[in-house]
Each structure stands twice: as structure tokens, then as C-alpha cells.
Amino acid sequence: MALPLISIVMPAYNAEEWIEESIRSITQFSTSELELIVVDDGSTRPQEEYASKAVGGLKTIYARSAHNRGISTALNCGILLARGKYIARLDADDLCINDRLSQQAEFLEAHPDIAFCGTNYEHFGSNNSLVEQPIEPDECFVTLASRCCFGHSSMMIDRQRAGAEFYYDPASASEDYDLWARLFISGKQGCNLPFIGMRYRQSDTQLTVTGLSRRSKFDFGIRTKVIAHILDESSPFKAPILASYLSGFRLGINDQKALAGTFRRHWEEAKPKSRYSRTWSLLEEYALSFISPDTPPVSDTDFSAWTYRIVSEFNQLAKT
Secondary structure, three states, X not given: OOOOOEEEEEEEOOOOOXXXXXXXXXXXXXXXXXXXXXXXXXXXXOOHHXXXXXXXXXXXXXXXXXXXXXXXXXXXXXXXXXXXXXXXXXXXXXXXXXXXXHHHHHHHHHOOOOOEEXXXXXXXXXXXXXXOOOOOHHHHHHHOOOOOOOOHHHOEEXXXXXXXXXXXXXXXXXXXXXXXXXXXXXXXXXXXXXXXXXXXXXXXXXXXXXXXXHHHHHHHHHHHHHHHHHHOOOOOOOHHHHHHHHOOOOOOHHHHHHHHHHHHHHHHHHOXXXXXXXXXXXXXXXXXXXXXXXXXXXXXXXXXXXXXXXXXXXXXXXXX
16 A cells, blocks of 8 residues: 555544544545544543544544643654654644645655745634744744744644654643754754645634643743854854844843843853854843843833844844
8 A cells, every 4th residue: 555645643632523624624635645643632532433524535543542641742643653754734623725735745845955834824713813924944943033933733844854853842832833943953944835724723722822821931942042043153044134033023021131141151152253253242241231130121222222233233244
């Protein structure tokens, strides 16, 4: 039997209200090169009963955990079971639209330098809106320094190109954001395709919504790792990109203080070898303004002025 081209990994936890609709959003398109892997993460009622009503002729693998172990563990299980060249994601309450899977597979086939790609998407349910994401890899990587810019249920990953970094960390509450950042930092490239490929269900009881407070501290750690990589001299993402990012940079006071520590540590490491010594001096000045206990919080006006100085310095360096 020929192996599928695309494996769709769908974790499910008490998703019986939506899982049939989600699967039917896949089967409305050609399924000859697809397989679906449903990982039931210890639901109160087994999800296979509901999923089986919708799969039709779609090749399907079911796995069920006796306990709720979390989405990262469920996703890792699905990846291990998958046989396809490409791993696609779809949550059990979201919808696949516009023949997204075929378009993404064709794109990855034609672009061997890209390891993963997403699409724009629509919110529906308690909130209806269009989410347009950055497109080019460099733009996506820099955006990760402030937020996750990939819709998880819109993603497709080439498992071979992604390599050893393609796993979900069960210790992270921001498992998808963490994955995309790790892939970029390890030298892999990702992008978004400029069409709407997914509908993302919004409700007040979603795990994503109820877990936002826990995710926030993980998100900041991910942001600082991305910024640290951008600041690294060995990074291919040089001054103009960082300048572009900083020009729109806004953080709360606690995040600014924590980020200042990152700048400070990198200043100590980079000072002896950096060709951007003046820029690093400005970063140090910024860091010290927070580290000193006698310094009051920086106002929005002062922060904007500091940002302008950094951007001007980087733009000047970019011309030399």
C-alpha cells in the first residue's frame, strides 16, 4: 500500500460537539493522498465513536490515552504514528477550507528551502474576524520576537526538513509558539501563504482561552530567545530587520525589565567582538536604566525616544 503524502494530526479532548464537522471539512476535498490521525487525549467519552461518523473513505488511525496527558504529548504521539511526508495540523474544533492541504503540499514541493508553512485564517463563533499573518520567512521570524504569527491549525510541516527540532515540548504552555521559534533558531525556514486556509473556532471554554494566563510567562521566554538570536552576530538577520522590529516594539514595564536583562547579558558577551559597538552601548544604556533600583520606570515618551535612537543607529550601520 502506498504511503500517504499528508498526515493530518488531530488531538481531541471531549470534542464530540465539533469533531464530526472538523473531519468533514477535510473529506470535502480529495482524500486519496491523506491519512487522518485522531489522538484521543483521555476524553470522558471515546472520540472514535463520533469521528467515525465523518471519515468516509479517509484512511484513519485512532489512538487513545487512558489519561489526559496534555496537547503536546498527544501531538507527539500523532507525529510518531504518522506515515506521511508532510504533517498537517487541525484541531478537533477547527475547519479546513479552500483546499488548503493541496495548496500547501504543492508549495512545499516547489520550495525545498521551506520546512513549514501556515496560512491566514478566520475566527468564527464567539468572535468573527480575519487574521492576516506575515508572509516571508524573514518577516515571520522577526514577528516571532513579539508574538506567535502562525495559526497552529493552519500549519503543514515537512518532517524531514524540520529534523530533530520537530517535537512539542510538554513543559511549555505555548507548545506551538515554542516549536516555530526553535525551528527558526535552528536555521529552518517557515512562512505563511497569502490565502485563508482555516477557520478557527472561538468559544469561552476553549483550552487556549482558559490557559492564556499560564501561557503568558512562556511566551515571554520564547520572545527573549528570538530577540537574543536576532542580536547574535552570527545570525543572518542583520540590522535593518531588527530596526524594523524595534520601530513597532511595545512592551509592558515588567517585560521591558526582563528584556533589559537579556540585552545586558548579550552586551557583556558581544562587547569585545561586536562591530556594532555604538548600538550595543545604546542597548546597555537601556538595560542599565532598568537595572538600577533608583531609576523610575521609563515612560512611553522616553521609550519611543530610545527606540528612535536605536533604529537610527541601525539604519546608519546598514548603509555602511
